[in-house]
Amino acid sequence: MSAHEISVIFLFSVLYVSVYSKSVKTDSDDHMGITSFNEQGLIPVVNNPITDVFPCWSTPVPPYMITHPCFNDGGQVQCRCSNTTQDCSSNFGNLTYMPRLFTGVQVLNFSNNGLQRLTDERFFVNVSRDVWLVDLYNNDMAYIAPRVFRPLHKLRSVLIGGNRLSYEALRPVFGIPTLNEVDIKCGGLGVFPDQYFHKTTAVNLKYLDLSWNNMGELDMSVLQPLRRLTSFNLWHNKLYQLKTAYFPFLEYLSFHKNRLFEFPVTCRNGTKETLFPSLTHLTLDFNVISSIPDPVCLPKLRVFDMKYNRIAYFYSSMFSAIRFPALQKLEVTEMEDRIKKIEAYAFNNSGIVYVGLGLNFINFSSDVVDGDFLAGCTGLTDLFLNDNYFGEVSVERFHSFLRPVGGLTTLYLGRAQIQSLSSKTFINLPNLNCLYLYENSLQFLPDGAFDQLPNLRLLSIGGNRISKVSSTTFSADTQGRLTGLDLAGNPFACSCEILWFQQWMQSKPHLFEDFLNVGYRCANLHNMMVSDFTINPQSCLMDHNAAVLVIAFVCLYLFLFSLLTVIFGYRWHLRLWLYAVCRGRHERSRRQLERQSRGFRFDVFLSYAEEDMKWVQNELLPVLEDEWRLRVCVHQRDFVPGKHIVDNIADCVDESDRVVLVFSPHFARSQWCQFELKYCQSCVMERDDV
Known part of the structure; x- marks a missing residue:
């Protein structure tokens, strides 16, 4: 782009709107002009909003840098000036003539003034002869006097969009012999009249913008008199409907957002002789083109934008060097129809350095995409694959995709539903300089995942599900290489394990980016940033695994202690239950049959506490044994020595017809007495002898 063009863009945003497609090569040095960068210069913005929103500005505030007042009428400032600019815009009918101001003015803005008819051929007499740009936008103008621009001998650029001028009324504009650039956007213009430029004197016209009109169809042969x-x-x-013609010097051609169904004819009469020998930039985005048939004759085309069309099949060698010998940057993002097939060698062109295939929602794990679709694209350095599906793509298939493009320096895989990475995922891309993995589903970064990329400088992993970044995730060499790292928007778990990452952020604040403008936040703490998180260092002396083991051991110890305490408190109840379970119903039935066959050994089983033994011997036994002649089982006398006390009690109770319990305070306090009582109750219930 020339210095002259840059100055025009700087002075007028409306001209910036119109010149944008012409100046696309400025953006293309880094990325495709249409797929431009956001203000951080790092994340691609596929939809270009510059001209789609306000193509014809009409607000009372002009988009210029306001300078000192230089003309007023009746106390109201009507013009502002700088060294080379005279801004008399936005007076809305209050200024219908051109005031005489200082000499040296080069840029004149007279837009938004309600100048409906420019009838006075002396309108510009007071203007400096050095003026090379005139802005007459949005004046509701319908007529221009034939020789009104004659005093402006150096006039090169005219901005006259947003008016009601017919083609006939515009003839004075195209009669300016020094004219280089003209912008007539938003004029309601229809189809060109036949031979409209046949007698034009604007033979030096280089730039023509007729966007936001209502042309419908175009025969480009009408423009052929504009030879330059x-x-x-x-x-x-x-x-x-578009009919092309021969244009030997045309470099930039844009049909953005129209209704073209067919790819423009680029060859003369079906031969291989080109109609556009100098064309370097072709924009056909947002049309309804479904194929690019042979022949294609664009020998110098470098930047080709086919975004948002209806191409569903990308066949082999579709963009090969035979068809596009000079192609460098190709945009096929966001196709209107779902892509059904991308064949092997579809982009077989070693000259291509950028391919945009994003926003197509292609499942790269399916057979829609051939594993060699990039084969032959050996010069590729930038690959844009955002908003596709890589969730189920294996490492081997991923390697097959990228093996032909080992020289790749920039790779976009944002919003690609990637769920995991390995240390070998990008091993075949040693030249990778910028890697974008933002807004995927990554939960974990394996150690050394990026250590195989010796040239990596910028890494964007924001907006994933990563909760922890450890000191081993990035090796010391990788940490030293990185100049930009975006991890913002991840749900970080702020604990002892985040301290290393926090210290890294604090030591190199310039390294950490936030392209998504969401910040580095603690997911487990409300309204807490990672940089503001604090914790007692003493609580972090033990690592997480050791802390988990200690806590588990303490919990187990407390559980066992509580369990043993309960068991000790109910030990006699448990003994009785265990005895009943272990001896079993079969054993009890066997003993009952034995007793029935041989009778009871004792008439009475006497249960009493040791402290009541004297009373039992002196008072109770004489009555039971001497007077009543009963056979009494007394444990001091009748228990078998050496036999377990529990078995003694069970056997003696089973061999007794009745039980006599001597209740006393001592009996209530004795655990053995309680055991005998419960066992006796159990036997009574089993015998059904209540």
């Missing part, structure tokens, strides 16, 4: 035309924009014209 290098840039032609026809955005938003509802264009459905």
Whole structure:
């Protein structure tokens, strides 16, 4: 882009809107012009909003840098000036003549003044002869006097969009012999009249912008008298029919957002002789083109934008060097119809350095995409694959995709539903400089995942599900290489394990980016940033695994202690239960049969406490044994020595017909007495002898 063009863009945003497609090569040095960068310069913005929103500014505040007042009428400032600019815009009918101001003015802005008819041929008499740009935008103008621009001998650029001028009324504009650039956007213009430029004197016209009109159809042969035309924009014209013609010097051609169904004819009469020998930039985005048939004759085309069309099949060698010998940057993002097949060698062109295939929601794990679709694209350095599906793509298949493009320096895989990485995922891309993995589903970064990329400088992993970044995730060499790292928008777990990452952020604040503008936040703490998180260092002396083991051991110890305490408190109950379970119903039935066959050994089983033994011997036994002649089982006398006390009690109770319990305070306190009582109750219930 020339210094002259840059100055025009700087001075007028409305001209910046119109010149944008012509100046696309400025953006293309880093990325495709249409797929431009956001203000951070790092994340691609596929939809270009510059011209789609306010193509014809009409607000009372002009988009210029306001300078000192230089003309007023009746106390109201009507013009502002700088060294080379005279801004008399936005007076809305209050200024209908051109005031005489200082000499040296080069840029004149007279837009938004309600100047409906420019009838006075002396209108510009007071203007400096050095003026090379005039802005007459949005004046509701319908007529221009034939020789009104004659005093402006150096006039090169005219901005006259947003008016009601017919083609006939525009003839004075195209009669300016020094004219290089003209912008007539938003003029309601229809189809060109036949031979409209046949007698034009604007033979030096290089840039023509007729966007946001209503042309519908175009025969480009009408423009052939403009022999030096290098840039032609026809955005938003509802264009459905296009007939091309020979333009030897045309470099930039844009039909953005029209209704073209067919790819423009680029060869003369079906031969291989080109109609556009100098064309370097072709924009056909947002049309309804479904194929690019042979022949294609674009020998110098470098930047080709086919975004948002209806191409569903990308066949082998579709963009090969035979068809596009000079192609460098290709945009096929966001196709209107779902892509059904991308064959092997579809991009077989070693000259291509950028391919945009994002926002197509292609499942790269399916057979829609051939594993060799990039084969032959050996010069590729930038690959844009955002908003596709890589969730189920294996490492081996991923390697097959990228094996032919080992020289790749920039790779976009944002919003690609990637769930995991390995240390070998990018091993075949040693030249990778910028890697974008933002807004995927990554939960974990394996150690050394990026250590195989010796040239990596920028890494964007924001907006994933990563909760922890440890000191081993990035090796010391990788940490030293990185100049930009975006991890913002991840749900970090702020604990002892985050301290290393926090210290890294604090030691190198310039390293950490936030392209998504979401910040580095603690997911487990409300409204807490990672940089603000604090914790007592003493609580972090033990690592997480050791702390888990200690806590588990303490919990187990407390559980066992509580369990043993309960068991000790109910030990006699448990003994009885265990005895009943272990001896079993079969054993009890066997003993009952034995007793029935041989009778009871004792008439009475006497249960009493040791402290009551004297009373039992002196008072109770004489009555039971001497007077009543009963056979009494007394444990001091009748228990078998050496036999377990529990078995003694069970056997003696089973061999006794009745039980006599001597209740006393001592009996209530004795655990053995309680055991005998419960066992006796159990026997009574089993015998059904209540």
